[in-house]
Amino acid sequence: MGLVMNIELKHIHKRFGAVHANNDINLTFATGRIVGILGENGAGKSTLMKILSGFQSMDSGEIWLDGKPVSYNGPQAAIAHGIGMLQQDPLDVGAFTVLENFIYGQPGNLSPKRKVAQQQLEKLSQRFGFELDPDMPVSQLSIGQRQQLEIVRLLALGVRTLILDEPTTGISTEQKTLLFDALRELAAKDSMTVLLVSHKLEDVIALCHEVAVLRAGRIVGSMDMPATTTELVTLMFGQELAAQPRQPINANSDDAVLALHKVQLRNKRMKIDNISLRVRAGEIIGLAGLDGSGQEMLLRACVGLEKCSRGQIDIAGRDMTGKSYREFLQTGVAFGAAGRLEEGLVAGLTLTEHIALVTSHQSFIDWNSARQHTEDQIKHYNVRGRPESRIETLSGGNQQRVLMALMPQEPVLMALEQPTRGLDVDSARWIWQQLIERRKGGTAIIFSSPDLDELVTYSDRIIVFCGGWVQEVADMENLTLDELGRMIGGEGVIQ
Amino acid sequence: MRTRSMVFGLTILPILASLLITAVLIMLVGADPRAVFEKVWEGAFRDLRSFSQVINFWIPLTLVSMGLIVTFTAGLWNIGVEGQMGMGAVFATWGALTLQLPPLILIPVEILLAMLGGGLWAALVGILKTRLKVHEIFGGVALNALANIASIYLISGPWQPAEGGSVRATPPFPADALLPPMSPDFGVSLLALVIVGVVIVSVIVALRGTRWGLQLKATGKNARSALLLGVPTGRSAMSAFIVCGMVAGIAGGYRVLFTYGSLRPLVSGGIGFLGLLVVLLVSIRALWVPLVTFIFAAILGGSTRLKVALQLDASLAGVLQGFLVLAVLFSNGLRERWRETNPAHLSETDIKTPESLKADR
Numbered sequence: 022m023g024l025v026m027n028i029e030l031k032h033i034h035k036r037f038g039a040v041h042a043n044n045d046i047n048l049t050f051a052t053g054r055i056v057g058i059l060g061e062n063g064a065g066k067s068t069l070m071k072i073l074s075g076f077q078s079m080d081s082g083e084i085w086l087d088g089k090p091v092s093y094n095g096p097q098a099a100i101a102h103g104i105g106m107l108q109q110d111p112l113d114v115g116a117f118t119v120l121e122n123f124i125y126g127q128p129g130n131l132s133p134k135r136k137v138a139q140q141q142l143e144k145l146s147q148r149f150g151f152e153l154d155p156d157m158p159v160s161q162l163s164i165g166q167r168q169q170l171e172i173v174r175l176l177a178l179g180v181r182t183l184i185l186d187e188p189t190t191g192i193s194t195e196q197k198t199l200l201f202d203a204l205r206e207l208a209a210k211d212s213m214t215v216l217l218v219s220h221k222l223e224d225v226i227a228l229c230h231e232v233a234v235l236r237a238g239r240i241v242g243s244m245d246m247p248a249t250t251t252e253l254v255t256l257m258f259g260q261e262l263a264a265q266p267r268q269p270i271n272a273n274s275d276d277a278v279l280a281l282h283k284v285q286l287r288n289k290r291m292k293i294d295n296i297s298l299r300v301r302a303g304e305i306i307g308l309a310g311l312d313g314s315g316q317e318m319l320l321r322a323c324v325g326l327e328k329c330s331r332g333q334i335d336i337a338g339r340d341m342t343g344k345s346y347r348e349f350l351q352t353g354v355a356f357g358a359a360g361r362l363e364e365g366l367v368a369g370l371t372l373t374e375h376i377a378l379v380t381s382h383q384s385f386i387d388w389n390s391a392r393q394h395t396e397d398q399i400k401h402y403n404v405r406g407r408p409e410s411r412i413e414t415l416s417g418g419n420q421q422r423v424l425m426a427l428m429p430q431e432p433v434l435m436a437l438e439q440p441t442r443g444l445d446v447d448s449a450r451w452i453w454q455q456l457i458e459r460r461k462g463g464t465a466i467i468f469s470s471p472d473l474d475e476l477v478t479y480s481d482r483i484i485v486f487c488g489g490w491v492q493e494v495a496d497m498e499n500l501t502l503d504e505l506g507r508m509i510g511g512e513g514v515i516q
Numbered sequence: 517m518r519t520r521s522m523v524f525g526l527t528i529l530p531i532l533a534s535l536l537i538t539a540v541l542i543m544l545v546g547a548d549p550r551a552v553f554e555k556v557w558e559g560a561f562r563d564l565r566s567f568s569q570v571i572n573f574w575i576p577l578t579l580v581s582m583g584l585i586v587t588f589t590a591g592l593w594n595i596g597v598e599g600q601m602g603m604g605a606v607f608a609t610w611g612a613l614t615l616q617l618p619p620l621i622l623i624p625v626e627i628l629l630a631m632l633g634g635g636l637w638a639a640l641v642g643i644l645k646t647r648l649k650v651h652e653i654f655g656g657v658a659l660n661a662l663a664n665i666a667s668i669y670l671i672s673g674p675w676q677p678a679e680g681g682s683v684r685a686t687p688p689f690p691a692d693a694l695l696p697p698m699s700p701d702f703g704v705s706l707l708a709l710v711i712v713g714v715v716i717v718s719v720i721v722a723l724r725g726t727r728w729g730l731q732l733k734a735t736g737k738n739a740r741s742a743l744l745l746g747v748p749t750g751r752s753a754m755s756a757f758i759v760c761g762m763v764a765g766i767a768g769g770y771r772v773l774f775t776y777g778s779l780r781p782l783v784s785g786g787i788g789f790l791g792l793l794v795v796l797l798v799s800i801r802a803l804w805v806p807l808v809t810f811i812f813a814a815i816l817g818g819s820t821r822l823k824v825a826l827q828l829d830a831s832l833a834g835v836l837q838g839f840l841v842l843a844v845l846f847s848n849g850l851r852e853r854w855r856e857t858n859p860a861h862l863s864e865t866d867i868k869t870p871e872s873l874k875a876d877r
């Protein structure tokens with residue numbers, strides 16, 4: 022016992038109503054291995070991981086640890102058995118400080134152990150190069166820092182198996198490097214087992230020793246690494262996905278749909294001056310930059326959610342400076358935020374209620390037609406869920422699809438934060454097909470993405486954000502990923 | 517189905533538990549709980565007169581509770597509902613004391629005035645909240661105090677009875693200004709019953725079937741997302757306050773136009789706060805309100821005769837109410853704990869704070 026840990030999942034079943042989210046799952050995870058859990062949106066990955074980490078109960082099946090069957094009720098008990106998980110959507114412990122959060126859940130609780138805990142926190146952070154200020158409120162941490170805190174917290178609790186559900190959505194490149202180094206070290210030196218759920222195949226390729234693939238609740242394959250992206254995609258979708266050709270610029274008129282004149286944006290951390298930009302109908306503009314370099318601020322300014330401290334914003338030729346979000350909406354803009362359940366979707370409402378909220382304009386709602394409409398949208402956007410499902414019961418990727426379905430059909434301008442966040446490769450392509458469809462109708466799109474590939478593939482023009490500066494990429498024709506990466510990192514900025 | 521029986525349990529169990537604790541308490545002071553409950557039962561249902569007392573309590577309690585369903589759905593703690601009742605009463609009193617109109621016109625005018633008073637007072641809470649970012653609990657408490665001061669001032673000043681000033685009550689209203697009872701034996705206003713029926717049905721229909729109701733619900737569950745989906749969340753909150761205030765105003769008006777026949781201080785008699793308790797108890801399920809308010813009205817109405825009958829103080833009902841508050845808090849706490857240990861069930865039973873409280877649908 023103790024250091025080694027072998028996990029066996031036997032005949033695990035989990036149903037949610039008609040959905041068989043986990044259907045007879047059999048898997049073994051050996052100690053010291055980093056295992057990638059892959060599969061399309063709604064395949065049942067999160068469900069399986071939640072079962073293993075005690076966040077969800079299973080209908081039937083067994084979990085064996087080191088050759089013995091165990092049963093536990095709740096995440097605390099799972100941690101006591103050495104299994105800890107970082108959720109897909111990080112839990113919020115709002116008002117607490119880093120140290121308090123770190124202590125939370127440790128036996129013996131609070132006061133006398135504060136000193137000891139602080140030392141332990143510092144030692145663990147140092148080991149992995151995490152920068153965690155013990156006295157900082159958790160609410161002020163970035164997503165990446167929260168993740169680091171959660172990892173050291175679980176380690177301090179003696180966890181031997183670490184489960185990470187889509188850990189690289191929303192964190193910066195440096196944070197990702199730190200995270201991966203930490204995970205590699207934990208697996209190699211401490212022989213911990215690491216389970217990584219991810220849609221980013223390059224991450225999986227960089228990190229994992231083996232992968233297991235789920236589809237519609239079943240295990241459909243597994244593979245030892247190394248493997249190529251193509252091999253993984255084939256394993257996941259049963260076929261290779263054709264490469265998408267780069268789209269030619271399709272601006273059919275010269276009028277600016279969106280025009281920024283010497284705009285200044287500022288928040289507590291930074292100030293960006295002198296942003297000028299003209300976006301024509303049908304153009305796709307990508308915003309590149311490290312997490313929190315101001316791309317989100319600009320997107321929000323384009324829809325009236327962020328005030329410009331200077332300058333002017335025109336939408337379709339109308340001066341909209343200082344106008345409210347609702348007034349922007351009326352001019353035909355659409356906005357999609359990165360945090361689905363915080364901004365955009367209402368947990369507790371069903372899909373039909375969401376659709377009714379954005380489509381019904383009469384005082385009395387015609388629930389039948391709203392339901393019908395929802396069914397159509399579910400079909401069209403290929404959502405795994407029913408009209409009466411509550412939105413929070415959908416898998417992450419399916420929530421993203423609903424977010425798309427809620428957007429107006431022919432907006433003048435779409436401002437999108439990370440439009441394919443959490444989507445599997447196939448779905449991400451599909452979303453882009455939808456977007457490109459809309460662009461043909463004249464919709465201009467301005468989006469941010471941490472994914473350089475996505476930026477280079479789909480953008481007509483790219484704006485790079487770096488250290489309070491913005492700069493447009495001059496030579497789009499010959500732009501390579503490497504070059505873009507260097508620009509984001511601050512090289513070659515003309516000041 | 518499981519959720520439904522759980523809702524039933526979580527609504528009825530706290531009531532039963534507090535009845536039980538009260539029974540133990542009664543035994544401790546040396547009385548027979550059975551006799552007490554019998555007396556309460558008798559006090560409530562012995563004859564038409566005692567039953568009419570129950571109904572006269574049920575009417576305003578149901579009105580404010582239905583109003584509070586609206587604000588809770590929008591995620592708002594409308595503590596100010598007491599003051600809204602109070603202002604409804606004040607405005608109705610003004611009509612009753614000063615307007616010279618035939619009863620057929622006067623009474624509807626009085627009720628409209630009551631709605632105006634309550635709605636206005638609620639609008640103030642709403643403005644404080646949406647424009648000046650004052651939390652509705654603080655705004656509500658302040659406006660409750662102001663409404664109280666206003667009525668005391670009016671009673672001891674401009675509306676002082678002729679025989680000279682005590683801070684007891686205004687002069688009795690002229691008979692034409694009062695709501696007529698259904699019959700001498702059954703002292704209940706038919707008009708008020710009709711209004712209660714209309715309010716119950718309209719609130720349920722509005723929350724289930726209208727865009728306004730859906731917008732309230734979205735605002736209550738996640739105002740940020742609702743805003744991004746194009747819901748005018750500020751206007752939603754404002755309208756919820758005003759609707760609740762108007763309904764509470766009617767309840768306050770009823771107290772002066774029927775129950776008392778004059779304006780006195782603290783005319784709401786804590787009914788507003790009791791309404792908050794009711795709505796928490798039913799976890800914002802509108803359909804449950806009339807039943808639960810009826811149970812409350814029966815217990816409170818029935819206890820008024822305890823003193824005469826058993827040498828027990830009628831404040832026993834207050835004690836029971838106190839236990840009920842504790843029981844509700846306790847069962848909400850239990851639910852919370854249960855959610856923590858079974859996060860998987862999160863989506864099925866999120867009933868705690870107004871944000872996660874669900875409207876009846």
Ligand SMILES: Nc1ncnc2c1ncn2[C@@H]1O[C@H](COP(=O)(O)OP(=O)(O)OP(=O)(O)O)[C@@H](O)[C@H]1O
Pocket residue numbers: 037038040042060061062063064065066067068069405406413414415416417418419443445860863
């Ligand atoms: N609490 C729940 N209630 C009802 N259905 C649920 C619940 N949780 C998950 N599901 C359903 O189970 C299926 C699997 O969901 P899961 O979250 O495990 O998918 P996933 O593989 O993690 O997908 P993604 O990549 O999009 O995050 C989905 O169809 C989802 O709608």
Ligand SMILES: [Mg+2]
Pocket residue numbers: 066067068109186416417418
């Ligand atoms: Mg998932």
